[in-house]
Amino acid sequence: MQTRIGFAGLGLMGGRMARHYLEKGFPLTVWNRTPDRCAPLVAAGATQAKTPRELAERSDVVVACVSDPPAVERLVFAEDGLLAAARPGFTYLETSTISPSMARRVDEALRAKGARMLEAPVTGSKMGAEKGTLILMTGGPRALHDELMPVMMAIGSQAIYCGEMGQGSVVKLIGNGLISFMLAGLCEGLVLAKKAGIPQETVLEVVMASGYQSPYFPFKGAAIARRDWDTHFSIDLLVKDQTLALEEGAVHGVPMPGLAAIREVFQSARARGWGAEDIAAVYKVIESASGID
Amino acid sequence: MQTRIGFAGLGLMGGRMARHYLEKGFPLTVWNRTPDRCAPLVAAGATQAKTPRELAERSDVVVACVSDPPAVERLVFAEDGLLAAARPGFTYLETSTISPSMARRVDEALRAKGARMLEAPVTGSKMGAEKGTLILMTGGPRALHDELMPVMMAIGSQAIYCGEMGQGSVVKLIGNGLISFMLAGLCEGLVLAKKAGIPQETVLEVVMASGYQSPYFPFKGAAIARRDWDTHFSIDLLVKDQTLALEEGAVHGVPMPGLAAIREVFQSARARGWGAEDIAAVYKVIESASGID
Amino acid sequence: MQTRIGFAGLGLMGGRMARHYLEKGFPLTVWNRTPDRCAPLVAAGATQAKTPRELAERSDVVVACVSDPPAVERLVFAEDGLLAAARPGFTYLETSTISPSMARRVDEALRAKGARMLEAPVTGSKMGAEKGTLILMTGGPRALHDELMPVMMAIGSQAIYCGEMGQGSVVKLIGNGLISFMLAGLCEGLVLAKKAGIPQETVLEVVMASGYQSPYFPFKGAAIARRDWDTHFSIDLLVKDQTLALEEGAVHGVPMPGLAAIREVFQSARARGWGAEDIAAVYKVIESASGID
Amino acid sequence: MQTRIGFAGLGLMGGRMARHYLEKGFPLTVWNRTPDRCAPLVAAGATQAKTPRELAERSDVVVACVSDPPAVERLVFAEDGLLAAARPGFTYLETSTISPSMARRVDEALRAKGARMLEAPVTGSKMGAEKGTLILMTGGPRALHDELMPVMMAIGSQAIYCGEMGQGSVVKLIGNGLISFMLAGLCEGLVLAKKAGIPQETVLEVVMASGYQSPYFPFKGAAIARRDWDTHFSIDLLVKDQTLALEEGAVHGVPMPGLAAIREVFQSARARGWGAEDIAAVYKVIESASGID
DSSP: OOOOEEEEOOSTTHHHHHHHHHHTTOOEEEEOSSGGGGHHHHHTTOEEOSSHHHHHHTOSEEEEOOSSHHHHHHHHHSTTSGGGGOOTTOEEEEOSOOOHHHHHHHHHHHHHTTOEEEEOOEESHHHHHHHTOEEEEEESOHHHHHHTHHHHHTTEEEEEEEESTTHHHHHHHHHHHHHHHHHHHHHHHHHHHHHTTOOHHHHHHHHHHSTTOOTHHHHHHHHHHTTOOOOSSBHHHHHHHHHHHHHHHHHHTOOOHHHHHHHHHHHHHHHTTOTTSBGGGGHHHHHHHTTOO | OOOOEEEEOOSTTHHHHHHHHHHTTOOEEEEOSSGGGGHHHHHTTOEEOSSHHHHHHTOSEEEEOOSSHHHHHHHHHSTTSGGGGOOTTOEEEEOSOOOHHHHHHHHHHHHTTTOEEEEOOEESHHHHHHHTOEEEEEESOHHHHHHTHHHHHTTEEEEEEEESTTHHHHHHHHHHHHHHHHHHHHHHHHHHHHHTTOOHHHHHHHHHHSTTOOTHHHHHHHHHHTTOOOOSSBHHHHHHHHHHHHHHHHHHTOOOHHHHHHHHHHHHHHHTTOTTSBGGGGHHHHHHHTTOO | OOOOEEEEOOSTTHHHHHHHHHHTTOOEEEEOSSGGGGHHHHHTTOEEOSSHHHHHHTOSEEEEOOSSHHHHHHHHHSTTSGGGGOOTTOEEEEOSOOOHHHHHHHHHHHHTTTOEEEEOOEESHHHHHHHTOEEEEEESOHHHHHHTHHHHHTTEEEEEEEESTTHHHHHHHHHHHHHHHHHHHHHHHHHHHHHTTOOHHHHHHHHHHSTTOOTHHHHHHHHHHTTOOOOSSBHHHHHHHHHHHHHHHHHHTOOOHHHHHHHHHHHHHHHTTOTTSBGGGGHHHHHHHTTOO | OOOOEEEEOOSTTHHHHHHHHHHTTOOEEEEOSSGGGGHHHHHTTOEEOSSHHHHHHTOSEEEEOOSSHHHHHHHHHSTTSGGGGOOTTOEEEEOSOOOHHHHHHHHHHHHTTTOEEEEOOEESHHHHHHHTOEEEEEESOHHHHHHTHHHHHTTEEEEEEEESTTHHHHHHHHHHHHHHHHHHHHHHHHHHHHHTTOOHHHHHHHHHHSTTOOTHHHHHHHHHHTTOOOOSSBHHHHHHHHHHHHHHHHHHTOOOHHHHHHHHHHHHHHHTTOTTSBGGGGHHHHHHHTTOO
16 A cells, blocks of 8 residues: 655645655645645645644655744644654654754654654755655664655655764755855856956856866856846755754864855845845855945 | 977976877977976977977977966076067967966067967866866967867867956966865865764765765765875965965955855965875865864 | 842852852852852852752842853753742843843743843953953843842943843843954964064064054963963853854844854864863964964 | 154155154155155155155165055165165165065165165054054164164154064064954944944943953944044055965965955955945945845
8 A cells, every 4th residue: 555645845845846746646645834835736636634733644654845943843843733643653754954953853752652753855956856856865764764765766866874863964964065165156256257357158168168067057157147046945045054054063063164154145145135035146245245236 | 280389397287288299299399397207208209398498499389387376487587488489470378377467477478579378277187187188268369269279179178268368367266266165165064974973975975966066076075085185186286276366356356255264274284284285185174173183 | 128139150250240249248149050169158158049949039139140041041941940939029130141032031931920130241251250340231121220230230340231131142242252353363363473483472562552452462362372271261152152143143134254254263172172261272273273283 | 963864655644654753853855656745744844855766865764654565666676766775874664564575575675785674564543643653563683673763763652673574564464464353343243233223332332341442442433333434544455464464374374264254354345446445444344245235
């Protein structure tokens, strides 16, 4: 019998991820804080739960993809939260990027009721969610990772086991730290090119032809070139992750001078009201600091 | 008739680059500050010049690949420098990474004697030099870029025209800035993984599977994992380029908070005596700042 | 009748502050997490409370000086915490440096029981506590600030009203941010002097003779010169405050690139095991990054 | 017989400094790149020289106070520069802030002609120049420092011997680095106060009452409060000094992460066109990065 999937959080990422379960024949129940977002999936065959608790009751595995720690707090620990329906045999797959300490806290609460949890933050952006080619970074029991592979491969192309609960989140934070470096470096370079009278396309051409390349650069470079800040991954969410990464640095004793400097640049984007725009919009901060208005 | 090539600077990069001219049948004369380095190429059929001036006299095009501005200064402007043999029809192809202002100064001096110059700093590291797959970023007259394509394609796989004299150097500095960001981000992440008890291989596996990837990461990541600081590109040279990039930022009015923070991390590597090691050795600075000895 | 004072937290600062109440004739009850620390004050005439609750029961005003947010959490909200004895007429004077949001949370809990709170973080270091010359930065009702002046002037020489609950803490965090800048700047300068062969005393002499001066510099400069890391204010506590300041920056939308860079230098001191030493010990981080061992 | 003074450079600082020589009865000759600036001093009794060479010919000691290295270059090494009149018995007192390497280069050229040099960069700003209370940081022969005390005490209140040629400049750069930290810290704090709804005057009151204080803070704080960017010391000049300090850090192997971060904030002020304004105007950069327009 097919695993009954519950999906919580139908935002930019989650909405696209949940659809794969329907397409691959999993019985699917959905829940979202603002219930309207459930409509397209219900129209396509999903059942709608009124509360996270009901979602958990109707599912063997709840896959969650929500935006930030308070949203996880509400989802799990509220009176009508899924913890209320946790039981032996119930499994929680957390794909949101949260702090390692929060992952451990949720895990403990679930285990106290005999349920199980695997953290599996994802990378791949809106497009990876759409195509089902996300990469999942898992933390928790190795055996649970193996058992959940079919559930994970419905939305992703690869699941990499990172270690115990919390370590999947750390790897995700490291990855988003890396993105922050790459994007900040690209933006400083593109503004320098602009002010030095060099076409930004030339810089991107060189980057892509060389060892400097990354799949990331042509994608974000082109967005910057046409000043398209349509959100694939928002500045607000990336700053949240940068902040969590710096906190992990503090916990484990790792000074991160590069990331600290870069986070303040992104903070400026938030302070100026661009927090909901795509992370590429950090380019505007460097431009503005350079006197381009 | 084949273009007579003169090659100046037979270091880590230049020695490998010069050999391609022999292999592709160009008449080749070579010069190096320490003459011993010429021996293998002479054994393979090259002629050795005693001075840069003689090198220029024997060549239609002198290709230079030296380490820093003082080396260019000596090569071009010394009493026995190649400027002394500059003449109409003589061409200077500068593949070293120098400052845009120095490129312009050399260009002016050569043009005053009727000679021509194209700047063409390269990227591709030791391996690209070996295989003849360097990428060249050119600055100078567009027509000269076109004319020199055969000379450039002997050592590289692509030559991208960046604009007037000095702009090729700016693009190169932007590229090496980008490398600095990528490497600093990787090192901060790998030290965090280590202190959080996560295998660094796992981080590298995730990076390579995802949109975070770059050809750069597995190469440098593996070197770091086995603590192999064998020099492909030295910290001393990268710091030189970071400094030039920050100077261009100052000239053109572009604050570069990320690069400025990162440069100081690399400076620490120099201060500790690791300047001649590969740029991957900057990893040791982050480790040490984290209390790992 | 004299106000009955309860004092919670007899550490480096609190032990010295509490003594002034005895000396000035206030009836004094004391409590400390590790009860031994109460002995000298009890010997001098104070009463010892077994719990924060008992402390509150025996006092009109409880003055708290504890080390960090978890310590305040325990003091106020534990089952035997002082909230359990909060009542109309009871007043809580918080002199610890905590986050503005925590100050507001404690205030709400106390007001719900009819009690009142004034936040009054202090500056002046161990010596100011000893001499009773602390400066207090208050937040809360203006009338309460006025009413508590006699209680505050027992330990300080000046109390400056900063605004509503939380704003006293923000001003304190700004002040400790400023100290961080001054100390980091002094250390970078002193290491540069050392490596340039200039006596550090000469730098300090110039600083003190000029507009560069601050009471802070000769004090910390002399400690650095004799490598005396005896703790007046620990690195751990300053990093806590720097982190809170950066969080306030994030809350209010103020990028703080200088403080962010400086915090990572102090983080390195913690990572290396120097967190309990005086903030002057951050000097060792710069020395080490410069290759001085 | 009185020492004949020549004064070169009658800008913001130099014009005020030169006047003291007249007032104290020294025979005074003056030179300035734009000759008009000499008029008030000539009206007061000074002689005007047409060239630096003539200035040197007419003087025993030339005191120079010019804005940057190119200005020193022109003053000393031009065909009609003062080197042309250098001779045994002639002395050059350099009060400009230049790089240590330039100080050594000028010194060597003068010594080659039997002349002598003392570097003596000053601190004290426009007001110190006006009142004759500058602090001088000298480098060069100790005996020459002693001999020139009367000449230095005409414009300053203290001259501190720092060591050999170049070390006076290093101490000056350290001092201006310190100013950079103090001002950046003050600005980050004042913007945070503003966005947190706290009167900036309250922050300044606390700073001045406490160990955080410095003569610098009320002065610059008040200027910021009334948005008065009238130039006492320009951003352009401070950035020049920050850059020289970072270069000395690179020469001597001292990473300066704090100063590097802070310099980029000041660079932004230059990029936005505020380079000629007072250094307090860097406040506007932090405000703007915080979304205040």
